[in-house]
Amino acid sequence: QQQVKQSPQSLIVQKGGISIINCAYENTAFDYFPWYQQFPGKGPALLIAIRPDVSEKKEGRFTISFNKSAKQFSLHIMDSQPGDSATYFCAASSTSGSRLTFGEGTQLTVNP
């Protein structure tokens, strides 16, 4: 039962470009939406997170855009760098401290 759908599955961007990853959810009870970055052989690490009371959150080069009515949210990576090459997962949970439901992941490659 896939409650969070993520696209694209893979993404190739040139250095300096903008990387955009999209997610859609079904469960309207979800109220916390984090993005995780995972490098090979490592555990996921939190990048940025948003709650539905705001439509956008920016931290450095990373921005989450949130559309509550469409039940969609996206991650934008500005000025993408080769060091950003990793797998990115969106996730959602219904209450604080609760289980995370992850998307399928996007493998990002940033070419020098």
Added chain:
Amino acid sequence: GAGVSQSPRYKVAKRGQDVALRCDPISGHVSLFWYQQALGQGPEFLTYFQNEAQLDKSGLPSDRFFAERPEGSVSTLKIQRTQQEDSAVYLCASSWTEETQYFGPGTRLLVL
């Protein structure tokens, strides 16, 4: 400070063997989660502890999977009579603020 640690990092088991995977959460973190990550997929929730209480075990795939956290800190995930479909990375995460989940590096289990 020290992050979430997991041991062993790699485990090879013969089909039918029992395995035990250990998670040391960040000191003082009340919540502890176990996730299973199949190759090329997002993590999937297995079970959740708050202190020593197992509040949600709905993600455990079968009664061969058992988790405990007897003193509210270290947790062990045990898999009895391992099957090939159990091959995956098992991730542990802990949290204090009930928002950010900090993940360990995972244990990669291969069942032959």
